[in-house]
Structures are given as C-alpha cells and as structure tokens.
Amino acid sequence: MMPPKRPADIYMRFLQLAEALRGLPSLPPLDPLEERILAIVAKASQEEERLSVRDMMGKKELGAPATVHSRLTSMREKGWLILTDTEDARRKQVELTQDALKYFDKLSKCMVKATQQ
Template identity: 65%
Template sequence: MSQEKLPTRPADIYLRFLHLVDALRTLPTLGPLDAREERVLTVVACAAQAHQRLSVRDLMAQEHLGAPATIHARVTAMRKKGWLTLTDTEDTRRKQVDLTPAALAYFDELSGLLVKAAEGR
C-alpha cells in the first residue's frame, strides 16, 4: 500500500494549499474574481471577522485597493457575481458591505483545504 509523502517544509504545505484552492476555483458556485476583487473580498472578510461595520465609502477610502471609482466598480461586479451584498444603515446614503452566504461557504471551504493541506491529505 503506497503512502503519500508528507510535506517536509512549511512551503510544501502552502503550495499544496494553493493547488487545492485552484481546484476549488473551478467549481461553478460563484463568479471568478480578479486580483483586485480578491483584495476587496479579503478586506470585507477581515472586517466581518472582527465584527466591524464596513461601508462602501470605507472601502473606497482604502487607497491600497485602488481609486475610489475602481473600488466602487469592483463592489458592483462582486455583487453581481454573488460574493457581496449591501445592506442599509441608519444613514440612507451609506450601505454596509457584507459577505453573502455563498462567500462565507467559500471561506469555510478554504479553511477545510488549509487543514487538508497541513495534514498532507
């Protein structure tokens, strides 16, 4: 009975994780993200994890994500792809950015893949 070789370096675990993530991205659950959209998704996910409210305006103020108009266009595209949702706040001019249930499920899948990669499966 052959046994799969376990990772010997921490980089092996990370590279295995990236390989598993590539396979996950081919599943047709949500629309694909470009690199800038992935950065926006990460910011939204981190804010959600920290129980911080994040508005579209808050996102547009983060210069590392790009120009405000570009960020706004990305948020619009990510809503259409099923990654983000906007909810009303007490100020009707501001919308809070949240992950959709499908995006949360995606992060659950990523977590499982990270565990799988670390276990060498």
C-alpha cells in the same frame, strides 16, 4: 503521499487545493483586486467592524474610488457581496453573502487537508 518535507510544501499543497476550489461553478471567479476587496470585507466581518461603501472607496491601497466602486458592483452582481442598510439611508454596509462565507469554509477545509497530507 509522502509527508511534506518543509512548511513551504504545506503551503504549496494548500495553493493547489485552493486553485481547484476556484474552478468550481459555485460563484464566478474574481480578479486580483476583487480578491483583495473580498479579504478586506472578510477581515472586517471577522472583527465585527462596520465597513461602508465609502470606507472601501477611501482605501488608497485599492486604487481609485471609481475603480473600487465598479469592483464592488461587479462583486455584488457575481454574488460575493451584498449591501445592507444602516441607520443613515445614504450609507450602505458591505457584507459577505452566504455563498462567500461557504467559499471561506471550503478554503478552511483546504488548509486543514494540506496540513494532513
């Protein structure tokens, strides 16, 4: 394969590889809002920030709290997120599952592969 002519070609190649990854049966697909939620949880995890269900429901950019809550429930059922206890039994911490972390590992490999082709 010819080397990319411009940086946008690398990004387009990454998108192709990432799309193929989404077709794998490891975890059920996410809708666009769930993908945004996943990115927020991943970023908080990377920065070692605590993120509760209440914190997520308070994020105006994600829409109505009830919508966010239903998506968090859906993502738990699909195997993307888990809720863990905090010192306050009424508050739950939102975290990525091991399968979600593996998904990000695979996405990272797609990025590297896109730059090498």
